[in-house]
Amino acid sequence: MSERIRDFLRRRDDDGPCVVVDLDIVRDNYETFAKALPDTSVYYAVKANPAPEILSLLESLGSSFDCASVGEIEMVLATGASADRISYGNTIKKERDIAKAHAYGVRLFAVDCPEEVEKIARAAPGSRVFCRVLCDGAGAEWPLSRKFGCDPAMAPDVLEHAHRLGLQAYGVSFHVGSQQANLQAWDFALAMAAGVFQEMAVRGIDLKMVNMGGGFPTRYLKDVPGVPSYGAAIFGSLTKHFGNRLPATIIEPGRGMVGNAGLIEAEVVLISKKSEQDEVRWVYLDIGKFHGLAETMDEAIRYPIRTEKDGAETVPCVLAGPTCDSVDVLYEKTPYPLPVSLSIGDKVLIEATGAYTTTYSSVGFNGFAPLASYVI
Template sequence: MDVLDLAKRLGLEPHGISFHVGSQQRKIKAWDRALAMAATVFRDCAERGINLSMVNLGGGFPTRYLKDVPPVVQYGRGIFRALRKHFGNRIPETIIEPGRGMVGNAGVIETEVVLISKKSDEDEMRWVYLDIGKFGGLAETMGESIRYAITTPHDGAEMAPCVLAGPTCDSADVLYERNPYPLPVTLEIGDKLLIEGTGAYTSTYSSVAFNGIPPLKTYHI
């Protein structure tokens, strides 16, 4: 409110407000809560003589990684219901800024297994090193928050959990360790894997030349 008020006093024209309900948002209700708050701002602004006309509903629309996500039509219906509930017949202009929900499934990364090792002879857990890691485009595995689907040439074979790591010398370059990733026991160095759902936030996150590794190559079909 204060910012919009200041904008008006500076001679600008307050047009609307924007929010982002959090990326990979699987709770459609999140928009209901945000729109309730937006409607309050619209009403308070109107009392101060500021007539807002636009709500930017942000991104947050999810893409499918390992878990199913609600279909986009359910988001449309849920958001429209919330707009009617909170704005009545005076629904503002709306815009959206979808990111991963629009392009997440439009990309796949091919990677190669560069090393399979164990920390010691007694250790059961395999460490599988790929030629891509946190610095080559998989930054969103930070905190193991985004868990990509990975296919291998051995799919259907017996699986065992692995720590999955990237190729750089940085100790942070570990993708999944707290929650190890199941991969075929027959996996070998040199195998090519496909990391699915990597159309968003990958090549743009790829470092320029960390550890001498060139940025992720992209091919647009």
């Protein structure tokens, strides 16, 4: 935990759980990405954490932005960033939202099917489009579903369709899966992207750009390769598959940019057992799945948790949230070891919670307020 966050929390007198994001760490993360992949443009995935202070910092550092909606585009424009630093990266867009984005000056759009190409041709004529291609996500902690992207064999038809409708068939995108620790995953995806470039060249259309998406991991409890390792591996794969005709490249870090910059402070509401013989304790916090920790779903992400009693003997605990909803349980299949001396009223610190916490929070399930957020 950063000293700045520690100081902030010591002085805070608000009640209830909150997340605190340290901008110094976001800045370090941006610079690490920029240095590891110096010829690649960074498009921050706004959905990971759209706090205005984070967007403004990244704007001042020269970042571009990957937006999922007109709402996110407006948040980015509010920082003063020009629209040419925005990619409308959602493959699922209403035609009237495309028109709004176009009116704002956005000229770069994701597609994965001819139907979406047609909307863009009508609502944002002349724009650049890149086609998202399915990627199997092997090695990712959260392999993606088939929701985004088309079969690689279909991509040239989608892009040629765009070209014929007066759009600029600009490139290819993929996503190797969230929290991807397998450096080879980018190699497979880049080989596939190079194949689409070659097929398009045969059709007389020169693609210019590869959007390599996100997937850069944040360190939770397990070690992950550092960004420089990713940079070296990706650069190696690019030269291997594209030779000396390297395309322009984009990355879209979200979790990798803000995950480790944030920390949640929560409180122990109750510690109990279900029967006198139970060996497992139930520890209930004032935050759960519905107020910021949605990514514990299926126990996918196991956050590091610090307490004031660390160092004491631990006991296995089922960790749960405060709502009257039986699915609001964070860790049960694999109980979480917590200090035996942990007490009701103690604070706990949940680390690496800068990404996908504030925005996943419900508006007020069970009458509890959304997760409070501070950016320092």
